[in-house]
Amino acid sequence: MIHDPRTSIIDKRLENVKNIIAIGSGKGGVGKSTFSSLLSLFLNKKGYKVGLLDLDIYGPSTHLILNAEDKTPQEEYGLKPVDINGIEFMSIIYFTQNKPLIMRGKELTDTILEIFAITRWNNLDYLIIDMPPGMGEVLLDLIKFIKNLQFIVITNPTKIAMETVEKLIRFLKESNYPILGLVENMKNKDGTFVKEKCKELNVKYLGHISF
Amino acid sequence: MIHDPRTSIIDKRLENVKNIIAIGSGKGGVGKSTFSSLLSLFLNKKGYKVGLLDLDIYGPSTHLILNAEDKTPQEEYGLKPVDINGIEFMSIIYFTQNKPLIMRGKELTDTILEIFAITRWNNLDYLIIDMPPGMGEVLLDLIKFIKNLQFIVITNPTKIAMETVEKLIRFLKESNYPILGLVENMKNKDGTFVKEKCKELNVKYLGHISF
């Protein structure tokens, strides 16, 4: 039987990473990338060693927020993430010249496996993973291949966003994947709708960020 | 050789639909679903026969905007779309009880094929398709299976959104798929950034919608 050697090296590549936190939502445009970037900057400033991995393969954004476009990962027994003011950073844009990259789900799996197999993170306190919208390969493969993965879920305070975010939360809860909590982003008026949803779904409300 | 009979029936199911317009972006949260719904309501009010198909399988939203949740498609030599104030409407939520539906890309293809194969649209002037974010199966399969497909692309006026929206536009342009134009949604201050991008990308600027 043919065997893919990448799946067994992933644990080793992440063995010196203390916390792996995926920033997810299910919904697009709620601020996953903004929050992932700001959280990385914040933790780094607090003195933690931080890595940021952009796994939104179709629509990477964190390179823009961190102004990380003009660097390149160095080849050294694999690929060393780029150093952005002390944050170790990896994104698909280093391989696409930021051009359109279309692909089907099976290939998303291969892309993610390859990135994990060849990226050599240093010792990290936190690896933050910026996720794409949707509940397909990126979500399912992170769950499948990454041990000790934790989630922070992010939403905005609209019924439309929460409709989809609730689906991600229910899926994670039903499958017993740990959710650190929910962040309410883009809050532009008073309201307790999201807080109440958190209670209903039994998820910790971590706080809000104003619009 | 095994043959899938669904692919050849799709043309027939759509033979009485005059215009098929996919509302895409690549980016999430820019208002694809809001715009798809409003466009459908608008065209319907103008006297056109309109269908709306929600193909955001992981995160359907248009049922909320149209308040379409409490109906069910009727079985009649296939499935008749639900009638929402004169708009023919179809969404995955009629099969999921609005619960989380995870799946991989290969299965997205099967889902879309099945929906097209069994849904019996009436004569329509317009079929509006609400697309998910990303550039995977839903985009690639619409292009592959639906003849005479046209796109309206939607963005918000931020660099972050446009970074990804530009990728979709470039992909469509390079492959010669017709783009009717670009809509700038959520405009909350003056600025000509999106208009200039349209010129650069050679896409018609259709107008803006205020935040």
Add this chain to the structure above:
Amino acid sequence: MHEWALAEAVVNSAIKMAQEKKLSQVRILSLKVGEVQQIDMEVFDYAIKEISKGTILENSEIKYTIFPAKLLCNNCGNEWSYMESFESLTEEEREAIHFIPETIHVYIKCPKCKSPDFEIKEGRGVFIEEIT
């Protein structure tokens, strides 16, 4: 009965395939029918015959092979039969899967690891196997 829509797809495809093979009359049409959709075979067969009337498919023999549905977990590798899980489904859930088989991920989980991330390895929809 959305079996009529599936039947129409089959007849439509079969005629195209027969034309490509330059058959003037179809003798045998062999279909694979997956168990997942729980197709009403009586209605399906009747519909195919009705829709075939007046075409080169009329009076052909239609052979059906019903394929047992096997589910394969992407998460833990477990393989099991759809019928094991079928018993526990409500009428409404069965109906949803009847229309869109992929909604199976809403209603069924891997009996071993409880993941909904599995695939329908065999027995998904209707396929044309052979036409002569």
Add this chain to the structure above:
Amino acid sequence: MHEWALAEAVVNSAIKMAQEKKLSQVRILSLKVGEVQQIDMEVFDYAIKEISKGTILENSEIKYTIFPAKLLCNNCGNEWSYMESFESLTEEEREAIHFIPETIHVYIKCPKCKSPDFEIKEGRGVFIEEIT
């Protein structure tokens, strides 16, 4: 040389597989190496041997089968060889595909229909074929 990272993955996996097979010493390790990644075989072989030192893989024979890469268009069904398209790639584009083969969709289109929606049907990465 990211060939070292791939070599490390191979050695790591091979040792696990050998342990599962309860081998005390590996005699032969057979690898399939796809053409798409354009792996530097000299470096790769050297790296595998270096990393194997002191393990049950040391002194085993490593057999390589290089697999020609075939691309299959999802849009029009056309099949072609990666090498046909390879010639027209710049150094930088080859390097990107060397690291992440799926970036091939950025740089190559189906020669027949110009779609980037194709798959790497054969010859993608590195696989362990057999270990004895």
